[in-house]
Amino acid sequence: MSDLPLLSQAQMRRIEPYFPLSHGVPRVDDRLIVSGIVFVLRNGLRWRDAPKEYGPHKTIYNRFIRWSRLGVFNRIFAELAAECGEPEQLMIDATHLKAHRTAASLLKKGMFPRRIGRTKGGLNSKLHAVCDGHGRPLIMLLSEGQMSDYKGAARMIEAFPKAKTLLADKGYDADWFREALAERKIKTCIPSRANRKVPIAHDRKLYQKRHKIENMFGRLKDWRRIHTRYDRCAHTFFSSICIAAAVIFWL
Template sequence: MDDLLMLSPEQMRRIEPYFPLSHGVPRVDDRRVLSGILFVIRNGLRWRDAPAGYGPHKTIYNRFIRWSRMGVFNRILAELAARAGDPDQLMIDATHLKAHRTAASLLKKGLLPRCIGRSRGGLTSKLQVVCDGKGRPLLLYLTEGQANDHKAAAALLEHLPPARHLLADRAYSSIGFRDALVQRGITPCIPPHAKHRIKHNYDPVLYRQRQKIENTFARLKDWRRIHTRYDRCAHTFLSAIAFAATFIFWINES
């Protein structure tokens, strides 16, 4: 098992307080099963192709689906981010993620939205991310690929933690978004759009730090089941992103 990804005891101690309680029969080894989930997400495997060192693939898959429906992975990310305290800076941006045909095969069925749309010449989902000043994800929001950035940003506004500044590119340069940030005591650092008549001032030196969120997207997309969406349900795909972000940025820091 030397070549397998395995969560360390210290990493497990950081996330164990947010696991659901086990009722009745004790759960199969959490460390082994969660490590198997991360291995599948990182390498873009089918669940049945998970190495035998992680145990039965059915156990790994069932744990991931069950905890995704319970919101466990999203809660782990939120709790670890909250423990870090209020950030001095926030950054927001979006990226497109390609949807594989298997993810879109039931596009029009089911009651819950699948957050898959058509943009950039194919089926995509759009991931909105709010990061702190170190580029660590705080909030995740999934929409259809063609969704407007301002609608997603408006949905995230009420969940923003207190901060001094928010950095964003000119796609977020609107009077409504700026005013909403100011009302929350956050100074926007957003360059004005070329077609806008009112040219708002911003700090170009501070704005250069926005490259950290671009690096965040690059690191997330190194994980193949995030770069390409195979999950049909939006909540399972978002759980995969949340668990990968937790491992990369919150419990695997160098």
């Protein structure tokens, strides 16, 4: 077991308050099971291929699915991200996540949409994210691949924390978005679209810092089950993203 990664005791103390209470028979050690979930997601394994040292693979899978449905991992990410306080800068962007053939059915079955859409690059999902000036994600949204950047921003803007400035690429150059940020007293650093009749100046030196959100997406995609979507259900896939973001940036 010494060769396999484990979450530290300090990391577990930060996330244990958000775990559901155990009822009846004591459950398998949370530290082992959560570490097994992280190992599978990071390495892109099938659940049955999880190392036996983490516990029964069925237990690891069932715990992940059950807690995903309860929103446990989403809550862990949101609470850890909220601990950073009010950031000085915000950055917003989006990236595509390829849907594997096991998840790429467009047929809607059940109550919830799968958040998979068709684009020129095939079937994929789109991850919209807002991060702080250090490139740490604060807000994330999963949508169909064909959703435009500014529509994703419209769904997240109510959750924006207070900040002085927001950096974004020209895909977010819309008057309504600039006005909505101005109402929140957030200055914009967004290049103008090529078809804008009167270009709006932006701070080019400040804009160079926007690479940090691109780096953030790159680090998330280092986890193989994030880079390629294998999960058919949107809530389980988004839980995987929340786990990755929490472990990489907040633990």
